[in-house]
Amino acid sequence: MMTTLGKMQILADSAQFDLCDYVNHQKSSHVNLPGIYNAVGSNGCEIPLFKTLMTNKCKNDCKYCINQCKRDFTRLELTPNEIAKAFLHYYNNNFVNGLFLSSGVGNTIDDTMDNLIETSRILRKDYGYQDYIHLKIIPGASKDSIKRAMSLADRVSINIEAATKDGLYEVTSTKDYNKDILKRINWIDSLAKRDSSLAPSGQTTQLVIGANNETDQEILKRMESIYNKVDMQRTYFSAFSPVEGTELENKVAESTKRTAQLYHADALINEYKFKLREIVFNDNNNLSFDEDPKILAARKMDIFPVEINSAPYVELIRVPGIGVKSAKKIISIRKKIPFENMSDLKKLGVVIKRAEPFIQIEGNYQATFD
Numbered sequence: 001m002m003t004t005l006g007k008m009q010i011l012a013d014s015a016q017f018d019l020c021d022y023v024n025h026q027k028s029s030h031v032n033l034p035g036i037y038n039a040v041g042s043n044g045c046e047i048p049l050f051k052t053l054m055t056n057k058c059k060n061d062c063k064y065c066i067n068q069c070k071r072d073f074t075r076l077e078l079t080p081n082e083i084a085k086a087f088l089h090y091y092n093n094n095f096v097n098g099l100f101l102s103s104g105v106g107n108t109i110d111d112t113m114d115n116l117i118e119t120s121r122i123l124r125k126d127y128g129y130q131d132y133i134h135l136k137i138i139p140g141a142s143k144d145s146i147k148r149a150m151s152l153a154d155r156v157s158i159n160i161e162a163a164t165k166d167g168l169y170e171v172t173s174t175k176d177y178n179k180d181i182l183k184r185i186n187w188i189d190s191l192a193k194r195d196s197s198l199a200p201s202g203q204t205t206q207l208v209i210g211a212n213n214e215t216d217q218e219i220l221k222r223m224e225s226i227y228n229k230v231d232m233q234r235t236y237f238s239a240f241s242p243v244e245g246t247e248l249e250n251k252v253a254e255s256t257k258r259t260a261q262l263y264h265a266d267a268l269i270n271e272y273k274f275k276l277r278e279i280v281f282n283d284n285n286n287l288s289f290d291e292d293p294k295i296l297a298a299r300k301m302d303i304f305p306v307e308i309n310s311a312p313y314v315e316l317i318r319v320p321g322i323g324v325k326s327a328k329k330i331i332s333i334r335k336k337i338p339f340e341n342m343s344d345l346k347k348l349g350v351v352i353k354r355a356e357p358f359i360q361i362e363g364n365y366q367a368t369f370d
Contacts, residue, residue: 035050050086050096051100053102054083054115055075057106058105059174062161063248072245079115081122087099101119101133103138109142114145116149120149132154133153133154134156136159137158139158139181139184154199155203157204158181160182162177164222165177170211171208204235206237208240210258216265219262220266223266223270224269224276232270235266258287264292265287265293268297272317278300279293279297280293298318303318305359305360308334308345308359319355320351326345326349339361
């Protein structure tokens with residue numbers, strides 16, 4: 001019989017395409033053990049989490065997925081007690097700082113959710129564990145199981161996988177885009193708004209990029225719609241990589257340059273509150289691989305140069321090189337004393353080389369675009 005460690009080595013590898021970040025942290029680890037995933041904290045530090053699947057058995061037929069039902073490979077599962085004990089061994093030895101738990105759909109959706117919830121319950125109630133837990137919500141999960149998961153987790157997520165109903169249908173026949181995914185995202189949001197103790201670190205989602213034929217414009221249109229409707233903390237973009245034994249094994253892997261640009265543009269929409277119409281796409285409705293989406297957007301706007309000492313917040317954050325934090329600092333400081341030169345801005349973290357063509361200080365303007 002395979003040991004828990006042996007199962008973990010396989011199931012942790014099966015969870016490799018699930019992405020997440022971390023919201024509170026104290027530790028850092030470079031221990032080479034199965035299941036340790038280095039998430040990125042809000043300050044850019046790598047934070048070790050224990051990441052695994054409960055099972056790689058799955059009834060879904062996602063064409064890009066290593067665990068899809070049609071693929072022939074070893075199927076395993078861990079019990080809630082096995083995961084809880086293995087995780088606590090890692091945690092108590094300071095190897096990890098939290099748990100990121102997902103699962104294939106081994107039996108039914110309800111059974112799978114019950115196992116995820118039971119693992120969290122054992123940790124919280126039986127062992128008194130109070131640190132970070134991120135639980136994946138299975139598409140099609142009941143509202144009751146979602147609420148129970150949220151009562152135990154700091155953060156939850158459900159992967160939308162694609163930007164459109166047709167795009168999802170290109171890669172799977174076993175999930176209903178509107179009912180199984182978008183409806184559940186809305187449930188998570190409504191539950192959290194009624195009770196702030198449920199998943200207090202919010203929800204995230206993830207798309208696979210390049211497995212279907214969706215454009216960047218379609219992807220960002222979907223994300224703008226979601227951000228306008230629910231409190232979605234952030235979106236992850238996973239570049240498609242072909243897996244042997246799947247229908248897409250001969251499809252070319254997606255470039256991480258594309259996902260990097262999607263992250264930049266998505267941040268403009270989610271954090272900087274840009275409208276989709278402000279984002280610049282090429283003739284194929286995709287983002288440029290070579291140029292920063294914020295600079296391309298700025299070059300099309302007719303508001304520049306903006307005056308640092310008087311421009312409103314909504315204009316300041318559209319300046320390349322000025323972020324949300326630095327824009328707020330500029331507004332706070334200029335109420336007391338006006339800015340006189342670029343060095344004053346540099347001290348606040350403004351990237352002068354990027355910002356200079358788009359700003360002026362007391363009428364002084366550098367109009368050269370590099």
